[in-house]
Amino acid sequence: MRNILLTISFDGTAYHGWQVQENAVTVQQTLQDAYEKICGSRDNITGCSRTDSGVHANMYCCNIRTLSEMPCQKLVEAMNAVLPDDISVSDCADVPYDFHARYDCKSKEYIYQIWNSPNKNPFLYKYSYRHKYPLDADFLDAQAKQFIRKADFRAFCAAGSSVEDTVRDVTQAEVKRDGDLVTFRVCANGFLYNMVRIMTGTLLDISSGKIPPGTIEDIILSGDRQRAGFTARPEGLFLNKVIY
Amino acid sequence: MRNILLTISFDGTAYHGWQVQENAVTVQQTLQDAYEKICGSRDNITGCSRTDSGVHANMYCCNIRTLSEMPCQKLVEAMNAVLPDDISVSDCADVPYDFHARYDCKSKEYIYQIWNSPNKNPFLYKYSYRHKYPLDADFLDAQAKQFIRKADFRAFCAAGSSVEDTVRDVTQAEVKRDGDLVTFRVCANGFLYNMVRIMTGTLLDISSGKIPPGTIEDIILSGDRQRAGFTARPEGLFLNKVIY
Numbered sequence: 282m283r284n285i286l287l288t289i290s291f292d293g294t295a296y297h298g299w300q301v302q303e304n305a306v307t308v309q310q311t312l313q314d315a316y317e318k319i320c321g322s323r324d325n326i327t328g329c330s331r332t333d334s335g336v337h338a339n340m341y342c343c344n345i346r347t348l349s350e351m352p353c354q355k356l357v358e359a360m361n362a363v364l365p366d367d368i369s370v371s372d373c374a375d376v377p378y379d380f381h382a383r384y385d386c387k388s389k390e391y392i393y394q395i396w397n398s399p400n401k402n403p404f405l406y407k408y409s410y411r412h413k414y415p416l417d418a419d420f421l422d423a424q425a426k427q428f429i430r431k432a433d434f435r436a437f438c439a440a441g442s443s444v445e446d447t448v449r450d451v452t453q454a455e456v457k458r459d460g461d462l463v464t465f466r467v468c469a470n471g472f473l474y475n476m477v478r479i480m481t482g483t484l485l486d487i488s489s490g491k492i493p494p495g496t497i498e499d500i501i502l503s504g505d506r507q508r509a510g511f512t513a514r515p516e517g518l519f520l521n522k523v524i525y
Numbered sequence: 526m527r528n529i530l531l532t533i534s535f536d537g538t539a540y541h542g543w544q545v546q547e548n549a550v551t552v553q554q555t556l557q558d559a560y561e562k563i564c565g566s567r568d569n570i571t572g573c574s575r576t577d578s579g580v581h582a583n584m585y586c587c588n589i590r591t592l593s594e595m596p597c598q599k600l601v602e603a604m605n606a607v608l609p610d611d612i613s614v615s616d617c618a619d620v621p622y623d624f625h626a627r628y629d630c631k632s633k634e635y636i637y638q639i640w641n642s643p644n645k646n647p648f649l650y651k652y653s654y655r656h657k658y659p660l661d662a663d664f665l666d667a668q669a670k671q672f673i674r675k676a677d678f679r680a681f682c683a684a685g686s687s688v689e690d691t692v693r694d695v696t697q698a699e700v701k702r703d704g705d706l707v708t709f710r711v712c713a714n715g716f717l718y719n720m721v722r723i724m725t726g727t728l729l730d731i732s733s734g735k736i737p738p739g740t741i742e743d744i745i746l747s748g749d750r751q752r753a754g755f756t757a758r759p760e761g762l763f764l765n766k767v768i769y
Contacts, residue, residue: 290646
């Protein structure tokens with residue numbers, strides 16, 4: 282039995298997130314079906330994280346413990362031939378048998394794309410959140426820097442999450458503008474449920490004056506979800522990097 | 526009665542091209558329906574060119590002779606509120622009554638995007654043609670320079686076109702690489718039916734050795750469609766600029 286690590290990317294528009302569920306098309310299910318078609322074995326594929334409906338991934342990692350002996354390069358080609366166009370396998374590698382895509386992940390990077398223009402962008406509406414009113418990216422970048430800390434981030438966790446340890450170590454956070462596209466980028470050793478979407482909503486609420494500037498540290502310390510901003514829509518969110 | 530010029534952009538994936546036709550959703554029809562909903566009048570919208578099914582536009586212009594007196598800025602906002610997300614109106618301007626979006630067009634620029642990688646790109650498969658084998662962009666750029674001339678381009682026109690004057694003045698043609706994305710850009714005073722897609726297919730056929738390098742001038746002079754390359758798929762093609 283071997284253990285292989287697949288690196289993939291996907292457009293999440295058509296999927297109900299990563300995780301297999303009844304009566305819904307998910308990325309995990311689609312990958313497992315493709316793998317079964319190729320290798321003939323119904324193996325479980327372990328992902329590096331859950332993702333919400335409509336969220337995308339420029340890079341996502343998952344591992345498969347399998348009896349298949351297909352060489353990695355051949356598996357990449359076969360998977361890409363069978364998978365739909367909105368999921369792509371970019372790499373495959375043999376890894377130690379005890380490697381686990383979620384538990385062994387050291388850090389992840391997410392980006393959240395905001396289309397900041399009075400005009401709609403017909404090519405980005407599935408890949409960004411549209412915010413009509415001008416955003417000051419430098420100002421928001423300074424606000425976002427307050428996210429950088431090891432702290433209890435429960436104020437930035439959706440209600441209903443069953444996670445007990447809500448301490449996370451956020452190592453990078455920045456906001457940058459490229460033309461009409463404003464991108465929030467954040468790295469941490471792990472993320473709570475909806476954490477990046479609530480961080481983004483908080484930055485947008487600071488921009489619109491609903492939340493006072495300079496209060497992100499206070500909100501974190503309060504541990505109060507009510508004080509943080511709204512949960513920004515899923516389509517602007519991309520898992521961008523996974524580091525082991 | 527006034528005449529207004531609309532500048533729009535659209536993702537052509539869901540449309541059977543620009544022109545109104547029976548039993549098919551087109552961009553022109555969708556715009557006319559939105560305009561009627563807003564202004565109450567069923568006015569014909571005149572486009573700057575026909576486009577094929579699945580072809581996109583970063584910039585497309587069309588004019589409307591109308592009795593509506595709605596101010597331009599208000600019309601832009603109202604149209605964007607009513608139109609689907611894959612069509613966006615970016616500008617509206619009053620123009621002289623005899624202005625015609627097609628006849629008064631001085632030149633157009635098209636780009637054709639080629640995703641040149643062994644890996645699929647799940648975000649670009651609707652917006653590019655995928656070519657697995659490495660392309661030498663500098664070599665193709667040198668080949669493409671032979672397109673720059675005023676000449677009879679009937680060798681680069683799809684069979685079945687009823688156009689009589691097949692002379693066009695190609696003023697710019699270039700191939701550039703940006704990472705895995707190779708873009709062919711071409712400007713002319715006008716284009717024949719499928720002309721950019723056949724130009725692109727010819728460049729790809731030169732790359733793969735099916736057509737000898739340095740023969741684009743000969744192919745143009747021959748006037749023989751059979752000597753030019755294949756018609757590249759529509760989804761890589763974007764109308765990029767319209768100049769009056």
